[in-house]
Amino acid sequence: MTRAFFSGMRIHVKQFTVNAFDLSAVLLWPILYASIAYYLLDAKNDPQLLLSASLGAAVMTMWALVVLGSSGALENQRWLGTLELLVAAPVPFAVALAPITIARGVVGAYSLVATLAWGGLLFDVPLSIEAPVAFAVAVPMSALAIGMLGLMTAATFVIYRAAFHLGVAMQYPVWIVTGLLVPLSVLPAFVGPISWFLAPTWGFRAIRDAALGGDPWTDIGVCALLTVVYFVLAATGLRIFEQLARARATLRLT
């Protein structure tokens, strides 16, 4: 099972990075969102705020890649006719699927480099990292936790025929409620409690606190806890939805 997971990770990271054209989108989108934030937030004249916006834009891309990757992966498998084979494989479906979503999160970490470089070169955003060790832990931990959230989301996508489109629709709502670019204080009060259950909230806080100063280790700990919870929920959900899809014979429907 471990071998299946790690070879899956290796294959999917390679697959997502082999096409320069695909990779260009990974670099373009966070730069676009960061640029919009720079032009708007420039009015506040706060370099720390701009660095926070860079990090937020990078985590936005991580989530986008994960949710699009997990939803698109299922749809791709459907089109290729391999979804049934994956479901029928002796390895639990969650283990076959997890490398796809986590690899997307890992590739999303590229966007962190892109936004930081872009902000530093064009907008004079400071690039100092307060706690480099915590930062080095926070980034992969965030990718893992966000990837697992993607896995949990993918569990529900199994029974949805147009899974990719649901993934597309889930980008902005999560970006809003996790306070990546817009602080939760600006949003309606009911949004706060929702954000506690979502990995991008804690992943972003961990990376931001490591970069700007604060207590990143608590946020990293919450990321680790959420990773475990998401995996248990995803594995259970996948089992239930897999059975449902088998019973309704909808696995192959395109």
Add this chain to the structure above:
Amino acid sequence: MNWLRVFFVGGLTSYRALFNWISPWVFLPVLVVYPLFQTLFFAYLGRFAEVESDEFFLVGNTFVAIAVTGFFGMGNAIANERRSQTLAPVLATPASRLALFLGRALPATVTGFLVAAVSFGLGALILRVEIGAAELARLAVAVLVSSFACTAFGMCLGALGLRGRNVGLFADSISGCLLLASGANVPLERLPDWLRTIGSGVPLMHGIEAARKIAAGSSLADSGRLLLVEGAIGCVYLVAGLVLLRVFEDLGRRTATLETF
């Protein structure tokens, strides 16, 4: 008569077969939920940055929704012919290419208009933006002009689908750039000159500017010049799209690459 049949019946048939988002299960998340939350996201970002009003972001992102429909709908309508292995039979017919491809553009334009209306209505309701009935009627004209321009631009993207494999990603990147360069989410005076120049050469910027003036109470005559420019940009891309389709079709025939992925 045959030209009109190819235009209307062919266009509608192609739309029903190849417009990926026609099912309500797809239409709702992609063409209602996505643009609505996009509007909310930027409106809240604007509130936080204390830049511009909710109306500014509502109008801007309504037009971005039009762009997404036009770019993807039109771009994919042609690219999907290749995916579903129907491109060669379509291009083998003696039907007028103008009727064939313009017929595919019309439903995408109408869809863009509908998406904008729904997105704007729901966004205005949530953000509590109030716009008078007279302004709404004038806004509809601006939306229609931009829908046409975006669909024409989408036709150029669709033409690229005769040569390239991944039109979707390209359309996605262009629509992403327009979030910034069109002034949909950043006031134009805050953008650098080079970005404004790029934005002024593609659909949306003039349409959005006109719509914001209209929403603020100006008449169609006052914003007419901007709408004329937007329409003219659409016409240029329409001609470019039709030329590209012809050139790439010939190239695809000669190099036998029409059906390769």
